Amino acid sequence: MKKRALLILRKDKKYDNKSIDELKELAEVLYRPIKSVVQIRKPDPKYQIGSGLVEKLVEIIKEENIEIVIVGNTLTPSQKYNLAKKFKVEVIDKVELVLRIFYKHARTKEAKLQVRLAELQYELPRAREKVRLAKMGEQPGFGGYGDYEVEKYYQKIKKEIATIKRKLEKVKEHRKIARKSREKFDSVGLIGYTNAGKTSLLNILTGEDKESKNQVFTTLTTTTRAIKGIKRKILITDTVGFMDDLPPFMIEAFLSTIEESANSDLILIVVDSSDSIEEIERKLKVNHEILSKINCKSPIITVLNKVDKISEKKKNEIIDKLERYLVNPIFVSARYGENIDLLISKILENLNLSTGTVETCDPKVISYLYENTEIIEDVMEGSTHIITFRAKEKDVNRILKTLRKVKL
Numbered sequence: 001m002k003k004r005a006l007l008i009l010r011k012d013k014k015y016d017n018k019s020i021d022e023l024k025e026l027a028e029v030l031y032r033p034i035k036s037v038v039q040i041r042k043p044d045p046k047y048q049i050g051s052g053l054v055e056k057l058v059e060i061i062k063e064e065n066i067e068i069v070i071v072g073n074t075l076t077p078s079q080k081y082n083l084a085k086k087f088k089v090e091v092i093d094k095v096e097l098v099l100r101i102f103y104k105h106a107r108t109k110e111a112k113l114q115v116r117l118a119e120l121q122y123e124l125p126r127a128r129e130k131v132r133l134a135k136m137g138e139q140p141g142f143g144g145y146g147d148y149e150v151e152k153y154y155q156k157i158k159k160e161i162a163t164i165k166r167k168l169e170k171v172k173e174h175r176k177i178a179r180k181s182r183e184k185f186d187s188v189g190l191i192g193y194t195n196a197g198k199t200s201l202l203n204i205l206t207g208e209d210k211e212s213k214n215q216v217f218t219t220l221t222t223t224t225r226a227i228k229g230i231k232r233k234i235l236i237t238d239t240v241g242f243m244d245d246l247p248p249f250m251i252e253a254f255l256s257t258i259e260e261s262a263n264s265d266l267i268l269i270v271v272d273s274s275d276s277i278e279e280i281e282r283k284l285k286v287n288h289e290i291l292s293k294i295n296c297k298s299p300i301i302t303v304l305n306k307v308d309k310i311s312e313k314k315k316n317e318i319i320d321k322l323e324r325y326l327v328n329p330i331f332v333s334a335r336y337g338e339n340i341d342l343l344i345s346k347i348l349e350n351l352n353l354s355t356g357t358v359e360t361c362d363p364k365v366i367s368y369l370y371e372n373t374e375i376i377e378d379v380m381e382g383s384t385h386i387i388t389f390r391a392k393e394k395d396v397n398r399i400l401k402t403l404r405k406v407k408l
Ligand SMILES: Nc1nc2c(ncn2[C@@H]2O[C@H](COP(=O)(O)OP(=O)(O)OP(=O)(O)O)[C@@H](O)[C@H]2O)c(=O)[nH]1
Pocket: 192, 193, 194, 195, 196, 197, 198, 199, 200, 201, 211, 212, 213, 214, 215, 216, 217, 218, 219, 220, 239, 240, 241, 242, 305, 306, 307, 308, 309, 332, 333, 334, 335, 336
């Protein structure tokens, strides 16, 4: 049974970007939101929200048997402590909520390490105050820390952060090796916001059955699989999705996972075309920002997913209004398989490919070409093979250059 939750969101202005619907969507992954309250005001240092509202909520919490309070803003330890003291139930903020969702969905060792790292980085600047508060008397969520000494707790977290970073470096090394062995194949990376349909797209393109749910942060780890139904081997990588206003340390913890996708020869930016125009615009901007932050220069296809949910009018509106953000746009439905063939052709077109022709009778060269490139034609002239092949542009150049050297 999911715990009964009360959601609270404080906004600076009415048109502040923060949305209670987004908080609700997040909360629903783990809890049962019973009531939501939005307050528009400047942050209150003691409670984050106004003290008048706090008093009112004390009643509601009792009446509705609320078991957890979730605040959609980031709380200081003392705000959290003060709220818990008033409410007598556990109080968490948005970052902690996302961390709990991450925990639930972390399946691999790497994902678990990344989540723990994010958690510790959230904890570190709060550690000293948290222990001090815990010593002032038990409040929900502050149990146990009172036995620590302030400095010792802080140092313990610092040490664990260093250990986890070391472990993650090792995982990264392993991944590098795995990536090396895949380098000869063309690769496609999926990136985009959480719930855009990245995993659904991977599933339909590869015939996989990876978990896809109408929930945020379903995927936390990368998966790489071959696209089915085409002659060449093209690998596609799925990864964790983005979300607005997550603190930078959280994105940082998952950056190497995102980079795994972004390191591909071609990027598919996946967006949910049933979002509002403003939302699509904002999300596209962030996608491009993240790609440029990690210095990704690969070509891009913008996959406007969930086309089954939108009208022809909305389609035209997206194209008209968002033209400057839409690199190579294509509307598809991953769920119903709409336009997937066209997407595959687009992928093939955009994978920076080139062809080369060599004349050779060296069996080593011939078998190298057969194993590592796509052979378009192999014509025999006496004992010489005239082979035309297709591969990544840089590989074609490298092969031709090497063979020329050998001849000289
Ligand atoms: N109507 C419709 N729903 C879709 C489509 N593609 C995906 N969905 C649904 O959207 C939800 C999210 O899909 P996922 O594939 O899990 O999304 P994701 O981008 O991998 O999400 P995270 O792993 O959380 O980052 C699921 O409920 C899917 O069934 C589509 O083309 N049309």
